[in-house]
Amino acid sequence: MSKTERGSAVRPALSRCVAIPTEAFADGYWGRRPLLTTAAVLGQDFSDLFSRDDVDELVSSRALRTPFVRMAKEGDVLPASRFTASGGFGAEVSDQVSSEKVLAEFASGATLVLQGLHRTWPPIAEFARALAAELGHPCQVNAYITPASSRGFDPHYDVHDVFVLQIYGEKHWTIHEPVHPDPLRDQPWSDHREAVAARAAGAPAIDATFKPGDALYLPRGWIHSATALGGISIHLTVGVAAYTRNDIVREAVARAADSAALRSSLPLGFDPADTDALRPIVESTIAELVAALGDPSVNAEATHTVSARLTARRRADTPPAPLRPLATVEATEALDVSTASGLTVVLRPGLEPRTVSTEQTISLAVPGKTVTLPIAAGPAVERILSGRPVSVSDLPDLDPDSSVVVARRLLREGLVVVADGG
Structure with missing residues (x-):
């Protein structure tokens, strides 16, 4: 073997x-x-x-x-x-x-x-x-x-x-x-x-x-x-480096702590060294926090924020595969209708673009930039996002000239790379 x-x-x-x-x-x-x-x-x-x-x-x-x-x-x-x-x-x-x-x-x-x-x-x-x-x-x-x-x-x-x-x-x-x-x-x-x-x-x-x-x-x-x-x-x-439930707790508490009850000032003349006076304040504050954490709107907001922050962290923690600048430029410059069938591209390994579509456009968002294409490129983008290599000439629903234009743009933006042997 x-x-x-x-x-x-x-x-x-x-x-x-x-x-x-x-x-x-x-x-x-x-x-x-x-x-x-x-x-x-x-x-x-x-x-x-x-x-x-x-x-x-x-x-x-x-x-x-x-x-x-x-x-x-x-x-x-x-x-x-x-x-x-x-x-x-x-x-x-x-x-x-x-x-x-x-x-x-x-x-x-x-x-x-x-x-x-x-x-x-x-x-x-x-x-x-x-x-x-x-x-x-x-x-x-x-x-x-x-x-x-x-x-x-x-x-x-x-x-x-x-x-x-x-x-x-x-x-x-x-x-x-x-x-x-x-x-x-x-x-x-x-x-x-x-x-x-x-x-x-x-x-x-x-x-x-x-x-x-x-x-x-x-x-x-x-x-x-x-x-x-x-x-x-x-x-x-x-x-x-496993993400933990502590990450969720921190975000949920941060969202709940923004409630009006928990933003209020501590009593006038407050002495943090007086534990007897501090105890009921701590107990009532924890009770208010628990009540705020039970608010569905707080949970929904915390879920959204946790998702966004962990997604950003994962993108930062796990960068995509490095690019080959010179080979990419040469492949882009050599690409035209006559060479499209001989060039195979694939989504850049480790890249996780987020797509947003409108009636006219489809956008691919990656850290640091967003690449926008005409909506006609939607099926081609979907094919690329599958992660499977595809010949430029086989990009779906695009005529030969449009296939070349889309492939050149995605190569130059670093969203796709030339597949091994392509």
Whole structure:
């Protein structure tokens, strides 16, 4: 089986991480408990996403800068000066990764962390976009490269869910139940350092050695640490920044708090240190808040606002696939009626345009701009929004000249891209 056949272009992203149906994962594991799946059960590996040679290429040839790289040793994060240096003449920035310094630190037992690979390594970027679309929550990907018999970080928990994908070598993982379930982003493990250390000293929930192709789902809050065995170990950590009910609570309270009763001033001579006087004020305020939250109009407004804000956050958290400016300009300039059948376009991956139609026009709204076309282009737009590649000459309900005009406009606006092989 080829890498392409094993890759995310064929298999949905989530099914590469778990071997059970999506519904079973959602009901039994998502946000609840870990799930460890071996390579034998998954029937694949992750070599199409990342490899040992890819690590060397990124460190030696891609001029990475902080914060896209960091190093740690026995629980301590190393100062950037220990593994970065000036890029030399023509690239005089001081924080480019130094392959010589990385070699020295790695050979002495430090873990190398390549951060933000969903922005710097195309196969991982494609996988992360696909996984985020399936989960409905944004994803980011780091690689952890650990020398033999070394541990990079102390037992800790993350404030986001993770999928751990073992790429190379073996790593022993010890996982314990949470001391602070479902932590929010502003509730790091260091706030519970002593409880985390005490829990990590007890019997683990999972105590296993991961081999290439193994995958772990770990909800936020679960305590973990890992040690490489017998040789270099590489794994990917896919962080999932789950949107939470707390996001809804904040918006609902903000809407309810705008009621007249809750905008009123506190009593004259109010003393916040007088808890006896404060208690009835707090109780009556909470009662007013509960009453306001029960107002259907408040709930409707909060629902609308939550939808708008989470939609905006998701667009910001999960950017669409990058464009190829030069190739796009050349394809646009070469496009005419005679070449339309040979050019296949597809909706830009990760882009989620919002459409608005009038009697005369159809508009596609994306962050930063709105592209408006004649209403006659509606069927063509609908075909493009299906996400399936389409030849320019096959855009429905448009004559050949109009098909070219619409395709050129959408290419120049970055709403569609040339499909592979198109």
